[in-house]
Amino acid sequence: MSRPPDYEWAVLDESQDPIPGEPHEVRAEAKRLSKMAETIRDQIGLLTDIAGDENVGKFADKLRDTASELKGDLGKVATRYETVSGYLGSWADDLDHCQSESLKALTKAQAVAPTANSPEVKPAAGQPAPKLTPEQQHHKDVLDHAKQAAQGELTQAKTQLAHTKSHRDERAHHWMQKIEDTEHDGLKDSRWDGIKDFIHEHAGLIKLLAxxxxxxxxxxxxxxxxxxGLDIATALLGGLMLAALLGHTAVALTGDGSWTDVAMDAFAIVTLGTAAWAKGLLDGSTEFAEGVANATRASTEAEEGVTAATKAGTEGVDIAEGANGSLFNRAGSWLADYGTSVGQKFLAGGEKEVLENMTKLRQLAEEFPNTRLFPNTLTRAGGFLKTVRIINGAANAADEFSHWAGGSDTFNFIGNLVHGKGFDGDLLHPVVEGDTSKPLPIFGRFKELTTVEVGS
Incomplete structure (x- = not known):
């Protein structure tokens, strides 16, 4: 039987159904568990036959031992299902009783509410109360008495409902504790089950941190x-990426996260490693070229001395001219230099070290134009530069696509926090589901398809 709509409970100062629930669904679950226990008992019978069969072949002893051990575990499972089924049935009866009592309180309240809440007739402001005849006074006294009695019954109905709610809470806690106690039946979960339960319990926090x-x-x-002039340490980036990968992998294993996020994190780490490899080759080429250049310079010290003197003189002119320039010109020059530096770093794949090495190699190629080594090294370094550009570009594109197309748990959490729904009970259970979880429907659907529990 359906329950009264929420608005009807306002007569008892309730904004919604105070005793919600579907006892028939609880009984259906109890029946399902009972049938599962029956099925397990049937399988135990088969295992009993196997354990007692004298014609099972050369592996008789091993098969009997395994069947006996499995039979014992299945017996515990069946007993657990049977016990929980009984507890659920009892809880359904208690819930049914509490809902019935709440309906009685509602019926009583609805019957007396019109009288209890009837308006009191008062004279207009500034006007004296009219003098009543004995009959009118008697009629008024009867109405007042009826109103007081109705208000008393309405209060009793509210008290009855409060007691019913308290009884419901007590019985719910009682049966919950009984069901939880069934876990202490000697049937132990595996270590992975314990880890999986912990990850599942804190999936929101893990996803948010990742x-x-x-x-x-x-x-x-x-x-x-x-x-x-800034280069982010590869170790720092790698550590953050690895933390994200571990977090996303953990929730993916328990079915709470998507393997697509794991793939994106793995791609980011692989590209970081590949970019580091390309930068390492570029570093080696630059160091070798500088070593050859130093040896070449050592054989022509005089010429280099002249060149250094000329360069110093030129720098002196530049400094003097800079000092004489206006503040506006200097600011414009600084902005131009800054823009050039940012552009050069961007073209170097965002890597300061790559930019410095390429600058050194270009200078060496210009300084020793008649030596084939340096132009060849610069050409080879250009290949490394393209590799870094492609790798970092692909990594950044994948990162941004994952954030905006796949949804952001951080943005979801912030949105929920703004609306007062940021946590589910405490700080260890942030709510990360929200409207931005699937900004690109196709990609969001793909992430759903890659959210599959394994290892259970």
Whole structure:
């Protein structure tokens, strides 16, 4: 039988149904568990037959031992299902009783509410109360008495409902504790089951922290692009990416997260490693070229001395001219130089070290134009530069696509926090589901398809 709509409970000062629930659904679950227990008991019978069969072949002893051991575990499972089924049935009866009592309180309240809440007739402001005849006074006294009695019954109905709610809460806690106690039946979960339960319990927090790590990586990369002299340590980026990968992998294993996020994190780490490899080759080429250049310079010290003197004189002229320039010109020159530096770093794949090595190699190629070594090294370094550009570009594109097309747990959490729904009970259970979880429907659907529990 359906329950009264929420608005009807207002007569008892309730904004919604105070005793919600579907006892028939609880009984259906109890029946399902009972049938599962029956099925398990049937399988135990088969195992009993196997354990007692004298014609099972050369592996008789091993098969009997395994069947006996499995039979014992299945017996515990069946007993657990049977016990929980009984508890659920009892809880359904208690819930049914509480709902019935709440309906009685509602019926009583609805019957007396019109009288209890009837308006009191008062004379207009500034006007004296009219003098009543004995009959009118008697009629008024009867109405007042009836109103007081109705108000008393309405109060009793509210008290009855309060007691019913308290009884419901007590019985719910009682049966919940009984069901939880069935876990102490000697049937132990595996270590992975315990880890999986912990991850599932804190999936929201893990997903939020992993997403924050990816956003920190994104922010660091963007900031470094606009600071020419800054290079973010590969170890720092790698540590953040690894933390995100571990977090996303954990929730994916328990079915709470998407393997697409794991793939994106793995791609980011692979590209970081490949870019580091290309930068290492470029470093080696630059160091070798500088070593050859130093040896070449050592054989022509006199010529280099003249060149150094000329360069110093030129720098002196530049400094003097800079000092004489206006503040506006100097600011414009600084902005131009800054823009050039940012552009050069951007073309170097956002890597300060790559930019410095390419600058050194170009200078060496210009300084020794008649030596084939340096132009060839510069050409080879150009290949490394293209590799870094492609790798970092692909990594940044994948990172941004994952954030905006796949949704952001961080943005979802912030949105929920603004609306007062940021946490589910405490700080360890942030709510990360929200409207931005699937900004690109096709990609969001793909992430759903890659959210599959394994290892259970």
């Amino acid at each position: 997403d924050i790590c990816t956003w920190i990586v994104t922010a660091l990369i963007i900031v470094s692009l606009f600071i020419p």
